[in-house]
Each structure stands twice: as structure tokens, then as C-alpha cells.
Amino acid sequence: MAIYHLSTKPISRSSGRSAVASVAYRAGIAITDERLGKTYDYTKRHGVLWTGLATPNDVKIDRNELWNLAEKSENRSNSRTAREIVINIPHELMQGDQGTGKMLAYEFASQLSSKYQVAVDVAVHAPDKQGDNRNFHAHLLLTTRKIEQDRHGKIKLTDKSQLEMSNTQLKQAGLLSNQDELKEIRKAWADLTNEYLAEHGIDERIDHRSHKDRGLDTLPTVKMGWQATELERNGIRTDVGDKNRDIKAYNASIALRDDIQKQLNQSKDKYHDSEQRPLYSTSRPYEATAGRADSLQQERGGVLQESSQYSRRSENHDTEQQPLHSTSQTDRETGARIDSLQQSRGGLLQESIPTSSQSKSRSGATKPREPRLTANEQQARKYHDELWEQQRAERELFKANLDNAQKRTEDAIGPRQDNQDNSARVVPPTPIRPHNERVKLDIAEKTALIREYSEKVQATAKQILDNQLKALREKAKPILDKYNTLKDNKPLLFGKKQWEQDTNKTLEQYNAIKNTHDSMKDKGVTDEHTKQAIDQIAKQEPSYHAQVQQAIKDVKAFEQAKLDKLAREHGADKIAQNGIYYGKIIKINDKGAYQQTNDGIVLHPTYANSKSLTLGKNYDLDYRETEKTGQVYSRESYEVSLPTKSQERHR
Known part of the structure; x- marks a missing residue:
């Protein structure tokens, strides 16, 4: 399509x-x-x-x-x-x-x-x-x-x-x-x-207008984005995926409503065509209604199942104290549409079944005898009424679920502010599943943005250093000029001692500034310069700085999701990163060493097929990040026969 x-x-x-x-x-x-x-x-x-x-x-x-x-x-x-x-x-x-x-x-x-x-x-x-x-x-x-x-x-x-x-x-x-x-x-x-x-002989067409401008009661689905699509394919539910499922369920109910209205209108036309006949003649309209009800009951099964799943999902999230999903203005309008649907449906139902007073007006002054309903007709009429009542109750439940979801979301994170870019945040069924942040750019673009920001920080830090060195040179220049002037005007007799004191003092001032200048130049850009550069960019370009910080979080979340997924594929709960992991080695293969810790099974790829570790023994495996290179290394592991109290605590 x-x-x-x-x-x-x-x-x-x-x-x-x-x-x-x-x-x-x-x-x-x-x-x-x-x-x-x-x-x-x-x-x-x-x-x-x-x-x-x-x-x-x-x-x-x-x-x-x-x-x-x-x-x-x-x-x-x-x-x-x-x-x-x-x-x-x-x-x-x-x-x-x-x-x-x-x-x-x-x-x-x-x-x-x-x-x-x-x-x-x-x-x-x-x-x-x-x-x-x-x-x-x-x-x-x-x-x-x-x-x-x-x-x-x-x-x-x-x-x-x-x-x-x-x-x-x-x-x-x-x-x-x-x-x-x-x-x-x-x-x-x-x-x-x-x-x-x-x-090219293709029957499909596209329409640039919104559903509202096209006069459609159905709601448009939300763009998934490739991150959410990949997570959904891997069985991980996302906010945007849940939202689209709710929208599809609502659209299915709209389609069901239109079909019911169509059939009720057809039934209404049949009554108008038979005004001169008794109300319940041999046409037995309720038998036809019962048949249609059976058919409609099967069609609406999918919609009711979606609503039931929606309700169960709401209850589960109440238990976990997690917001059901991000509820937009569209979701809140769903309840109003359902109420409108019920009212219109009720009106059509009343019109499709004439009352005895209506029957009297049609036949004139003589009141016709109302025929007695057969057992089948009574059963069909009862089923007909029960069906409508069941639909009304279920749609009220669906509306209540939407309202509850909105309330829980606002209680947890405050009222939602509409954003054109939709979330791919994961609704986690277990604590170890990742939380994907909202993304506006794809990961490759964000990585390029971070790299560009890093280069800009380095260039700004270098400029800060250059400005500091320039300021020192400008400060030293008049002192050097003063020293040269004193040196060229050495007294022959009187004031020679004072001249020597002034000359030495001036030279000391100059040398102090020069030594500071040379030391800073030799050290180059330091962490302090980098910090000043970041602060300067954040002050001068706050939106750009905020965008980069969000991109860093998104890339880390995406990489963490990949690591967690890889860990689950290899039978572990997580893959070792920065930190210290204490526990027993339970397995070693070509994927790495598997360590049982208080937080679950940790996979250490560094120790794939390692002979330095022994199965069944406890080890303290240390991963730390060096300050200069930023690379993670693992120091030599060692067996701990008697763990300390700090090692016995949850890590």
C-alpha cells in the first residue's frame, strides 16, 4: 500500500x-x-x-x-x-x-x-x-x-x-x-x-490531507522509526508500538460501527417499506437481527480482545508502578468518540424498532392488535438487547483504561508536552531490559554529531589556551621593555645600588611570567581547558549543547540495548563493562567467562577460552577506565579465598 x-x-x-x-x-x-x-x-x-x-x-x-x-x-x-x-x-x-x-x-x-x-x-x-x-x-x-x-x-x-x-x-x-x-x-x-x-497501472493512490480534512473518523497511526521497529521485531514492546496497537483497535471499532449502522439502516428501510403490515409479521425481523448479531459478534472479537489486552496491560503497569504509555490528545479524544458512537447507535436502534404508538399513527384511529412474539423472536430480542449492553460496557471499560493511563502518566512524569518526534522508549517486562531514550536523529547521525562536538570542544579548548598564552605574552612585554630600558641606562656613580635592585626585580617578574607561559605551552590543553570549553559552548550555544548531551545519552542507551540483547542471546544477564565483579566462575567457552554474581550472570568476553580462571572458584574481576586513553582494561584476575565484607555486599 x-x-x-x-x-x-x-x-x-x-x-x-x-x-x-x-x-x-x-x-x-x-x-x-x-x-x-x-x-x-x-x-x-x-x-x-x-x-x-x-x-x-x-x-x-x-x-x-x-x-x-x-x-x-x-x-x-x-x-x-x-x-x-x-x-x-x-x-x-x-x-x-x-x-x-x-x-x-x-x-x-x-x-x-x-x-x-x-x-x-x-x-x-x-x-x-x-x-x-x-x-x-x-x-x-x-x-x-x-x-x-x-x-x-x-x-x-x-x-x-x-x-x-x-x-x-x-x-x-x-x-x-x-x-x-x-x-x-x-x-x-x-x-x-x-x-x-x-x-504505470498501479491502483494505489496517496492523499496529502489529514484524516480530519478527509472527513474520516479513523485515526492515523504514528511513525515507528527504525529503532522501535527493530525492538518490536525482537519481541520488546515500545510506547509507540503500544500506541499504534491502540489506534488500530479503535479504528477496528469504527469500522464495526459503520458496518452496524449500515445494517441497521437497511433494517430501518425494510420497516418503512412494510408500514401497512403488522409490526411483527412473517418477516420476523428479530430472526434476521439475531443472525446479524452472530456475524457481528465474530467480527468484533478482535477488537474486544485488543481492549482486553489493553486492560490487562494497564493492570500490570499499575503493579509495577510504570506509566502504561505516553497518552496523547488523540487518546483522550477516543473516549468522546466512543460516547458519540454509542449515542448514535442507540438512536438508530430506537428508530429501527417502531413503538406501539408509532404503529398506531400508521394505521389510523383503529389500534391494531399487537401479535404475540414466538419463543425464537423473544430469544432473539433478548440477545439483541444484551449484545448492545455488552458493547456499551466494554467501550466504557476501554475509555476508562485510556483515562487511567493518562492519569498514571501525568502522576509519574507530569503532563505530556506534544513533540513531533515520537518516542521509542521501551516498556520493560523485566528490570534488565534497556530503556531507549527518545530519538530525533538516527544513531549514525548522532554519532557524527557527537564527533563534531568533540572536535569543537578540542578546538575551543585550544583557543582558550592560545588566548591565555597571548595574555601572558602581552603582560610580559612591558616588563621586558622596562628591563631593557634599565639595562641600557646603568648609572656610573650615584644610584647604582638602587638600579641593581630594580633591574633584578624586573627580571624576576619577567622570568616568572615566562616560566608560567612555557609551562602552560608544554602541558598543552588540559582537563581544565576542556571543562572551560564545554562551559563556554553550553553558554553560547545552549540548544546545540543540550542536543549533543541528549545524543550522548541516546547512543549510550542504544549501545547498552545491543549489549543486553547480546548477553541474553549468550545466556547471560549482562556483559562486563566498567566496574568490579565478584562471584563464582560457572562456565568458560569461546564467548567468554560466565560469572555468577549477586546481580545475575555476567559474561566476560575478555576471558574467552581463558585458562587463567578456574571453574567453581570465586574471582574479583576488575574493569577500570584509564584517564588518558579512555580505554577499558582488565587487570589480572586473582582468586579470593576469604572475601571481605565489602565483597559480600551487593555490587
Whole structure:
């Protein structure tokens, strides 16, 4: 099924990003940022299927020149140097040589380039190995300024494009607002994609409008992301996965409602067609109703099962004192929709079964004798009423579960603030399962961001050191000048003793500063300089600093999840990292040594097939991180025959 997706975001220096680095990563190429003197090399990256560059008026320029020009055109520290648009390419158009889907992405890029007079860099990507294998997509990187070529052939970036103008500027120019212009872009992508689908005989279509704008009562599912998808495939439930399951259950109830309404309307029409006949004639409507009820009962089994699972999950989380899942405004609206559904259903039911007063009005002044119901009709009527009552009770339970989940979530972590990027946080069934933090970028991008931040910290620390050395040199210069002046004006007779004192004192002052300068220069960048650099970046670029700190947490959580998964695959609870582990060695194989500790079974890969450890004996295995290299090493293990009190405590 073809799925619609189009999103956009700016590439801004305030978030620590650059256009050169972004295009290098997305296109899988190597580019040197001439402004920073830094080369970004992603030539070994996999998954890049095709790249291209669309320019207005067929301007000829290569990527290196284009994006370095984009960086040089901006001089503020928070400038936007590019805009990214991500589009989902229907997998139906990526069959065979995938040429159709690639041409679709390039034609859309050409439309944007022509309309806004900007350069558009296109990179078509294959689905992530961990995610949905139908998720073919393209990254479009747009220049924020219009690109022009003068009569001498020189290419330059001029005014900001329409997409980068403020709403005030757009209004003055008689153009659509940013929000309305984005809707036009979304519609253009849907229209072009549907043209391609139709031309290639594919019945699927995409729609850029929201469910609300399309008049649908169903709710859209939330994008999973490859991290959550991989965890779900491995049997680990996630918040976003639970949310989608609830949405699907609700959508199934909407489909059931529509089917019931359709059948009740058909039943209502039959009654209207038989107004002159007795209320319960040979047509026996309740027998038909009983048959439909049996059919509907089977169809709604899946929905009720989902609701039951939802209830059990809520009870389990109450026991563990964990929030059921992140409940959005959409979840809270579910209860209101269910109430509305019940009211509409009740009204239809009343209309479909005429009362005796209605029967009287139809037949005139003479009141017809109401026929006696047969045993089958009475049973069908009773079952019919019980079915509706059961549905009402179960939907009230479903609504109560949603309300309880919202209350527990707010009690635990406070009211949720909506965020466009959804969580892939794990709902752990056991204490050793990892908690994946919310992620906005994929792990590779976050790793690159951390590396870039580390280099920036080092450069800033070096600059701090250089400034300190420069300050010492400036402080020493007048003292040295004073010393040279004294030296050149040595008295012949009077004042010679005072001159010697002044000269020696001045020389001592100079030497003290010089020794400090030389010592600092020899030591180079120290931990104190690094700390000052981090504090300076955090103060000057708080959003960038916060983003990096979050990225560090996310990468650590992701790596920890991988380690925990690997440990479980090898029959252990965790893999040894920093710290000291005390306990008995219970197994040694090619995977490592297995140690029984108070916290569970710890796998030590360092001791794979080791002969230095003896099965059944207790060891104190120490893993510590050195200050200089940051590498983890393991000192020689030793047997502990009589453990100390500290070793007997839980570690």
C-alpha cells in the first residue's frame, strides 16, 4: 500500500549542523568544508541508491562548489544554510531497476527548483535494514538562497528564497504564509506521485490531507522509526508500538460501527417499506437481527480482545508502578468518540424498532392488535438487547483504561508536552531490559554529531589556551621593555645600588611570567581547558549543547540495548563493562567467562577460552577506565579465598 510522507526541517548552525556535512552524509560522498577546513567522508556509507542535482535554468555547478558557497554566503552563528525535505517513495514504483521512483524524486526536485529558483540536491535511499523494507525515501536538500548566473558565467547565491521568508515578509509580498505554502508543496508531491502511479497501472493512490480534512473518523497511526521497529521485531514492546496497537483497535471499532449502522439502516428501510403490515409479521425481523448479531459478534472479537489486552496491560503497569504509555490528545479524544458512537447507535436502534404508538399513527384511529412474539423472536430480542449492553460496557471499560493511563502518566512524569518526534522508549517486562531514550536523529547521525562536538570542544579548548598564552605574552612585554630600558641606562656613580635592585626585580617578574607561559605551552590543553570549553559552548550555544548531551545519552542507551540483547542471546544477564565483579566462575567457552554474581550472570568476553580462571572458584574481576586513553582494561584476575565484607555486599 502506498503511504504518504513529506516532512521538512532547516539545517541551522544554531543546532551544530552544516550544509556541507549534511549533503556529505545523505549523498554518501566526501566533501571538504572550506570555511572550517574540515573534510566529511561518508563514501563507505551503504543504502544510497542514487543522487542528483536540480538547478533552475540548467545552471552548471558541482556539489562541492554549491554547498561551500552556501556556507560562505551566511555570516551569522545561527544562520540557516539549507532546508531539508524528506519524501516517501511508493515501493510500487521502486521495482526492477528502480528507475521510476528515482525519476519521480528528481522531477519533484526539479519542480521545487524551478518554482523557488533554488538548487535542490537529491539522494534516494534504500530502506533501513532494521526498519520496514518498503520504506524507500529521498532526502532533498534545498539552498536557502536563490541561485543565479550572471552574464560573465559567475554563479552566486542572492536573496533568500520564498521558503525562508517570514510571514510578515510574505504578506507584504502578497504570497502565501509558510503554513499554506507547505500545504501546496504537500499537495504537489501527492499529485505528481499519483500521476506516476496511474501511468504505470498501479491502483494505489496517496492523499496529502489529514484524516480530519478527509472527513474520516479513523485515526492515523504514528511513525515507528527504525529503532522501535527493530525492538518490536525482537519481541520488546515500545510506547509507540503500544500506541499504534491502540489506534488500530479503535479504528477496528469504527469500522464495526459503520458496518452496524449500515445494517441497521437497511433494517430501518425494510420497516418503512412494510408500514401497512403488522409490526411483527412473517418477516420476523428479530430472526434476521439475531443472525446479524452472530456475524457481528465474530467480527468484533478482535477488537474486544485488543481492549482486553489493553486492560490487562494497564493492570500490570499499575503493579509495577510504570506509566502504561505516553497518552496523547488523540487518546483522550477516543473516549468522546466512543460516547458519540454509542449515542448514535442507540438512536438508530430506537428508530429501527417502531413503538406501539408509532404503529398506531400508521394505521389510523383503529389500534391494531399487537401479535404475540414466538419463543425464537423473544430469544432473539433478548440477545439483541444484551449484545448492545455488552458493547456499551466494554467501550466504557476501554475509555476508562485510556483515562487511567493518562492519569498514571501525568502522576509519574507530569503532563505530556506534544513533540513531533515520537518516542521509542521501551516498556520493560523485566528490570534488565534497556530503556531507549527518545530519538530525533538516527544513531549514525548522532554519532557524527557527537564527533563534531568533540572536535569543537578540542578546538575551543585550544583557543582558550592560545588566548591565555597571548595574555601572558602581552603582560610580559612591558616588563621586558622596562628591563631593557634599565639595562641600557646603568648609572656610573650615584644610584647604582638602587638600579641593581630594580633591574633584578624586573627580571624576576619577567622570568616568572615566562616560566608560567612555557609551562602552560608544554602541558598543552588540559582537563581544565576542556571543562572551560564545554562551559563556554553550553553558554553560547545552549540548544546545540543540550542536543549533543541528549545524543550522548541516546547512543549510550542504544549501545547498552545491543549489549543486553547480546548477553541474553549468550545466556547471560549482562556483559562486563566498567566496574568490579565478584562471584563464582560457572562456565568458560569461546564467548567468554560466565560469572555468577549477586546481580545475575555476567559474561566476560575478555576471558574467552581463558585458562587463567578456574571453574567453581570465586574471582574479583576488575574493569577500570584509564584517564588518558579512555580505554577499558582488565587487570589480572586473582582468586579470593576469604572475601571481605565489602565483597559480600551487593555490587
